[in-house]
Amino acid sequence: MKQNFLKFLLLLTVLTTVSCLGDDVDIENNRRLLIKGKVTDTQGNALPNIPVITSALGDALGQTTTDANGNFRLISLDEQFDPLDIFINVDNFYNQQVNQDYSSRAYFSQQHVNRVLYDMGSITLGKMAELKLTLNNNGGDQNTVSYEILYTPSACELPLNVYNPPSDCNLSEMKTGSLMPSSENQIISIYSIQGENVVFNYSLNSGDTQTIEIPLTNASNTYVFEY
Amino acid sequence: MFLNIKTLLCALFISTITFAQQTETNLETESQAQKQTGHKIGNILIGAYFPIAFGNNFVNEGMDLKGGGKIVLKVNTYKTFFVGPYFSFFNGKVTDSDLLGNYDNTANILMGGVVGYDYNIENFDISLAAGIGYSVYANRGLGDSFKDTATAVWLSPELSYRFNPYLGVFVAPELRRDFMNIDVPKELEDSFKGVNYFTISFGLRINLGTGYKNQ
Structure with missing residues (x-):
């Protein structure tokens, strides 16, 4: 009986530790962000199908791709506490470029802010x-x-x-x-x-x-x- | 706004109970004639609930709605004017995360109150109800859950048919608007500040009291 209790206690400790180790995203209630802009090459030509991702703690809060005119309009969730990052032509873990022919752009925040609109303007990606x-x-x-x-x-x-x-x-x-x-x-x-x-x-x-x-x-x- | 809705719901609940108690007291002191015809205390609706979103809003444009259920208690106050609590729910799946944000599904719960009038013709009951309530969209995605909230108002005619004095079936279309509390930039307000629903519900109607016996 005592042994079973000790096993249960050990299991509980392990589970608690594991659950505390995970740095999960905490999504903000009642909020959506708008991220918009245009992606072009160095000659000013529109770049279609370029991925745009908002990310916090490696989780993609919103994602889209540029349209035929290079425009993107992304509606994203927001994180409650952690800063928001915006990735253009790169995956949400910031590991690698998605379209290997073009460069990538990453915008990193240092702290969380209560901002709901990000107008990124024209973003140039070179070959x-x-x-x-x-x-x-x-x-x-x-x-x-x-x-x-x-x-x-x-x-x-x-x-x-x-x-x-x-x-x-x-x-x-x-x-x-x-x-x-x-x-x-x-x-x-x-x-x-x-x-x-x-x-x-x-x-x-x-x-x-x-x-x-x-x-x-x-x-x-x-x-x-x-x- | 949320506090106001909560206060309203509390007031509605208390008034429902008060009216219900008053109805019981009145039953005891009714005249002989009233005793012969019985008393219509009210009714309970339990049924399926199928919402269809329409218009320019994020639910209509980016969600696939599933069915749910509803339960309503209607307590007659003066003649067949009724008041009572209302509860409904449905589920939805996100189909266009570009338009909504990156999450998977939602479960909507609406708690509120209704007022209205019930009209009886032989075995049929026709009623018109208006309601107000607190609507919660419990969203899940990215291993987390979060909420969108709203104040909901609705208008619902209802037609029911009685098999016997105590049991019948009902069908009730409903026009509903959820005034969302989502914080968005101005250019998303059209899409995120309100959701319109046309819903159909149907199911069982349980009549309370002996008043339906002699019709």
């Missing part, structure tokens, strides 16, 4: 471009190189519900590094947008900073830097 930047160490020279790579990320993240937010992610991402005479050759993959430039700033042996602008003209691009 995806990959740059394979090879940093070759020509043996024999004893050069050191420090570098920074500035580029526009294909997965653009912007703040939501802040005063005067930025409207795009131009050259907002940066990678830095330094190369020693003994460094191996490196290949750096950069995911950006066709038509944009990748800015490669480097300094040889702590000298003046030189700049190379690498245009991304194709879906797949390569550039070799030798030192």
